Amino acid sequence: MRKRALTALVCAVALACLSAGCGSGKDAAADGGQAGPSSKYVFEFKGVEVAVNAEMAPLAEALGEPSDYFESESCAFQGLDKVYTYGGVTVRTYPQDGKDYVLSVELRDDAFPTREGIYIGADRDAVLEAYGQPADETGAAVRYVDGDCTLAFLLTDGTVTGITYTSDAA
């Protein structure tokens, strides 16, 4: 009995080593997000579609030189968090598997409306008219969720003061 138990134990451990995790192939130093956009909420400016979880490198090339750029090394060197500013538009990225992906897009001035025509300064009713029933609403924000993106209209006294597209990897 003891012999069988020992043999079974050794076999179990060896089998587990050979099989478990083999399919994952993931790198412990690079995870936490899910690259690749999957939402109808996409911001477009300069003729470029900027979707959360899209790879940043081709977007950065298409958008041209940002007015400001900031990068910071994450703790324990797990990659660079980057912030691209194009006037009133801020794009933040997260690293995954050696590439950067869009974490969020923030609109800070009225020069940049959403595809559906909502801009900073619009009122809450205009947001609801353009986007329909929100996923949730507080006095400070109206939020819509689709796929991997949360689109939020930040409100002050019923007026839109900020618009954010945020990846659920955030």
Added chain:
Amino acid sequence: MKGRRWPAALLAAVCALGALYLAQRLLVPKYQTGVVEGSMVAEYYRETVDHDLVFIGDCEVYENFSPITLWETYGISSYIRGSAQQLTWQSYYLLEDTLRHETPRAVVYNVQALQFSQPQSEAYNRMTIDGMRWGPAKVRCILASMTEGEHFIEYLFPLLRYHDRWGELTGDDVEHLFSKDPVTHAGYYMRVDVKAQTGFPEPRMLADYTLGEKPMDYLGRMADLCREKGVELILIKAPIEYPHWYDEWDRQAAAFAAERGLTYLNLIPLREEIGLDMSTDTYDAGLHLNTGGAEKLAAWFGGWLLERTDLPDRRGEAAYDAAWREKTDYYNAMKERQYAELAQYGELVSFGANAVER
């Protein structure tokens, strides 16, 4: 015949298990060069003296406070149980784990991580959890921390997670197969280089500034556990401006402290009083302090603590003197080595990003 086969089978089993054990020792990351943060949690168990003060939290504690300065200036025996992006529930379980070994008079918790309601990354989980000693706290910490795709059994048998590291093995993996060098100074991560803070981007706009239920629940558990053990819990926000610490979060942390009868100290507005100059006291443009900054902050914070707590001066007690002399010597030696590298190369080459084995 049956009797003869039995020892052979036993020997085979022992050999197989031994081989698996060796393979696991070889393949798990060693965190000895460059990315050393994964060694921090385990290093605590080497301590030979107790601590009257324990810091718990993320990089905002292990990169910003020098326990050596607290010892040299005030005789405070302290330790930083920090790790990279340590989440609030991980801090709670590390507190539980710490209180199994000793009962400090005060615990300082940095509130930065309250902004995170979900596990962030397997890499950070591993750096915090793998070094914990096995016990109920570690088991619960794993269960609270796993991201999608992680499995408990991979924590139990790390070989299952790291079996494909064969191609990434470095000299460190062989050199530190059975032993590790210390990478911290009572939990403090040393960097003497300077990169001035110049500015930060606009803070992210958030739709909801409410701190999450999960981190606030674990903060409550920390307060309960400290009260139960007679330990004073002090909440702080390190004097670092980026990532942004919102006023809304600050008010919630302060309200929690007031409700629980705890002290909460936001150090950001006190930087001038502390004497911090972010053109010289940071090594990474303001995200963390360098050693000069960490020494200034520890000197100020120790004085602030002593006005409010009864932390004893342990200088003159033989066991403490011996233990801290050893730590201080190691601290000074590493400091000299880092300054020598700066003088020779203009930057650190054996520490930090330049030393990361990619």
